[in-house]
Amino acid sequence: MNDKNISPVGWHVGSYLIRFIELSEEGNEDLESKFLTWENTIIVKASNLEEAYDKVVKVANEGTVPYKGGPDGVPVQWVLEGVTSLLPIYEELEDGAEIMWAEHNPKKLINIRKMVAPKEGFKQ
16 A cells, blocks of 8 residues: 555645745734735655655745845845645656645535636636
């Protein structure tokens, strides 16, 4: 029996959450404050989940260097909050390879259909 935590192909998919702050603003650590956040999903080559986790954190931290943003050059920074998901990939990477899945609790058909979008919904 295969271990569900091991990728037979050596790849893992991980997501991490970062938030955007202006360094001079008060309340950057206030748990009640609201922040713009991004959840980024990447793939990493690793022999196990622990190595994959470390690689996701390393990649995520590469984007957290403070810089001057906007026309006024305001000191800003993306702050890594942490890893939100980490899964082994079970199939070779190619068109149609399944890299993630999620099970959803039973829902009414009308609500299931609200979860999907037409092709036009993905245009930018």
